[in-house]
Amino acid sequence: MTHPLEELRESALREIREAKDEQALEALRVGYLGKSGSISGWSEQMRGLSKEEKPVVGKLLNEARTAVTAALESAAAEFRAQNEVAALANIDITLPGTPHEIGALHPLTQMLNRAIGIFRRMGFALATGPDVDTEWYCFDALNTPADHPARNEQDTFFLPDGRLLRTHTSTVQIRTMQNQPPPVRVIAPGAAYRRDEVDATHSAQFHQIEGLYVDEKVSLADLKGTLEFFLKELLGAETQVRFRPHFFPFTEPSLEVDVKSKALKSGEKWLELCGCGMVHPAVFEEVNKSRGDLAYDPEKYTGFAFGLGMDRLAMILFDIPDIRLFAQNDLRFLRQFA
Ligand code: PHE
Numbered sequence: 001m002t003h004p005l006e007e008l009r010e011s012a013l014r015e016i017r018e019a020k021d022e023q024a025l026e027a028l029r030v031g032y033l034g035k036s037g038s039i040s041g042w043s044e045q046m047r048g049l050s051k052e053e054k055p056v057v058g059k060l061l062n063e064a065r066t067a068v069t070a071a072l073e074s075a076a077a078e079f080r081a082q083n084e085v086a087a088l089a090n091i092d093i094t095l096p097g098t099p100h101e102i103g104a105l106h107p108l109t110q111m112l113n114r115a116i117g118i119f120r121r122m123g124f125a126l127a128t129g130p131d132v133d134t135e136w137y138c139f140d141a142l143n144t145p146a147d148h149p150a151r152n153e154q155d156t157f158f159l160p161d162g163r164l165l166r167t168h169t170s171t172v173q174i175r176t177m178q179n180q181p182p183p184v185r186v187i188a189p190g191a192a193y194r195r196d197e198v199d200a201t202h203s204a205q206f207h208q209i210e211g212l213y214v215d216e217k218v219s220l221a222d223l224k225g226t227l228e229f230f231l232k233e234l235l236g237a238e239t240q241v242r243f244r245p246h247f248f249p250f251t252e253p254s255l256e257v258d259v260k261s262k263a264l265k266s267g268e269k270w271l272e273l274c275g276c277g278m279v280h281p282a283v284f285e286e287v288n289k290s291r292g293d294l295a296y297d298p299e300k301y302t303g304f305a306f307g308l309g310m311d312r313l314a315m316i317l318f319d320i321p322d323i324r325l326f327a328q329n330d331l332r333f334l335r336q337f338a
Pocket of ligand 1: 167168169170248251274275276277305306307
């Protein structure tokens with residue numbers, strides 16, 4: 001004689017075999033194994049059974065549960081597999097795919113990566129600062145007096161709250177020295193802004209690589225050697241480098257750097273690339289004041305700083321005639337550097 005639980009199990013398995021879809025399976029699961037399902041109901045009935053009957057029915061109940069659960073799972077897996085096959089059947093794998101355009105680095109970024117690589121080999125670390133900064137970082141801390149022309153409304157973009165778009169990356173010199181005692185050896189690439197008349201060689205936004213090296217006994221010879229090495233690595237060994245006296249409030253002495261190379265399209269022309277000099281003692285003193293210590297003792301430390309025009313460098317390196325091309329996002333231009 002078969003027990004009603006065995007009959008229940010057999011009918012469940014048959015119905016599962018005949019189920020048409022996943023919803024039908026779910027209905028069966030609820031009907032048999034759910035809280036008030038017909039198999040589950042037997043656990044209630046167990047209570048009323050005699051000592052002899054209990055283990056027999058308990059075993060049947062377990063078997064029924066296990067068998068039905070397994071059958072439900074394998075049937076569901078079957079349905080899932082069928083669904084996948086059906087979905088794939090609608091895809092024509094012989095159709096050509098949708099091509100993705102592969103991007104490339106902007107010529108300025110390429111130039112920057114090369115430049116950073118060279119300075120890295122000389123032991124320079126990377127530093128950064130914000131594009132929007134205060135007058136103090138941009139001018140006061142850099143020994144630039146209140147009546148200096150660079151601070152004029154005509155030359156600088158001021159925000160309503162009094163902050164400004166930095167006119168050079170030299171702001172990062174100050175931020176770096178505030179954050180660490182000497183020795184310091186950093187480069188800080190980034191954008192700078194001036195209210196220039198825009199033409200083929202001037203743009204309201206341009207890019208610089210700032211450099212700062214402070215330690216005991218740093219000399220002008222170190223500055224010249226560093227920049228000469230850098231420029232020859234970047235532009236070729238035949239590059240000639242020329243230093244001319246100049247003036248910046250935050251360096252003394254100050255110099256400008258020009259390059260000339262037969263390997264470049266610009267040929268025999270000297271091209272101005274960089275401002276530089278020995279850090280002015282007044283800058284160290286202002287940094288000390290804001291740090292509240294004497295970490296940058298001008299009697300003990302000297303340093304050099306430079307600001308390289310990156311757009312200029314990229315224009316020379318890639319023979320680009322107009323600075324405005326960098327920002328116009330014209331793919332016909334950009335593709336040439338991909
Ligand atoms: N900040 C200067 C400029 O933008 C360049 C410079 C940097 C000069 C560091 C000296 C030292 O023109």
